[in-house]
Amino acid sequence: MARPRSMLVSVEDTPFYHCVSRCVRKTWLTGVDKYTGQSYEHRREWVESRLLELATIFAIDVSAYAVMSNHLHLVLRVDIYEANAWxxxxxxxxxxxxxxxxxxxxxxxxxxxxxxxxxxxxxxxxxxxxxxLSDISWFMRALNEPIARMANKEDNCTGRFWEGRFKSQALLDDAAVLACMAYVDLNPIRAKVAKTPEQSDHTSIQLRIKSAMNGKQPATLLPFVGNEYKYMPKGLMFNAQDYLQLLDDTGRIIRGDKRGAINQASKQILDRLNIPQENWIKLTTEFSRLFKGAVGTLQALDIYCEHLERKRRQGAANCRKWLDGT
Incomplete structure (x- = not known):
């Protein structure tokens, strides 16, 4: 039985959540429908533009996103402090x-x-x-409903465009957040629709790379603030260039043309998170298969389940195996 959203979100434990929306019809969200040959590629722009607009309206930051052929991946950060300060x-x-x-x-x-x-x-x-304005369900509603109306109008039909519920899972620590972001950003490479992160259209990694070329970070995405700002209330606790390098290295390994080529800077990130390279590749290629519920170390998972009064620690075995460095 599907759990109420209130039983999945605990901002007390983490502001970060991985959300996935999938199309319910055979008609594709974007790309070329293999059944009809019709192109819906222009819909990627619909989704991306709406998503980045909402990031400026809600007290919810976008950390990562990937607009795929029939589904959408997001990593969101809820900022209740911003909402309360308005x-x-x-x-x-x-x-x-x-x-x-x-x-x-x-x-x-x-x-x-x-x-x-x-x-x-x-x-x-x-x-x-x-x-x-700090509620993930309302954020996803404001994102999905206009896209569904536009797609239905274009397809000259009525009914659901998206599945009734979007998937949401809590990311309980830095390792879970970074692994999920990499999983999302590398989605087009795993799906073999792009060869490199910079060629991955309508993704957060492409947006970050374009901004980095001008020495900046995207204004519409949650920024990397680096280790030296670890006490700042808002931002990803890594260096932006280190993350881009890690994604490039990981993408090459996933494609198989440069197996094992994690450079020293990338290795330092994984060492800091206590994630062996083999575990990292597993996480960034099979994240959604490995974890159906909250993701983090066993200690973080215990605290999360206690706060939500959940007796069963869903996914505890995989959290231990892939994120506890054992």
């Missing part, structure tokens, strides 16, 4: 970028007088919007 006006303005809101919230942002009997309704709406 003023009431900022909350409503963010919400109105996506939804109409109510007559009262419309009056509020226009600076019109709010009657005394409307104040309670306004406060309730603001509290509700603030919560939703």
């Amino acid at each position: 003023t009431d006006r900022e909350v409503v303005e963010h919400w109105h970028n996506l939804f109409k809101g109510t007559d009262i919230t419309q009056k509020f942002v226009k600076g019109e007088v709010i009657e005394s009997f409307e104040v309670g309704h306004l406060k309730h709406s603001i509290a509700q919007y603030r919560s939703r």
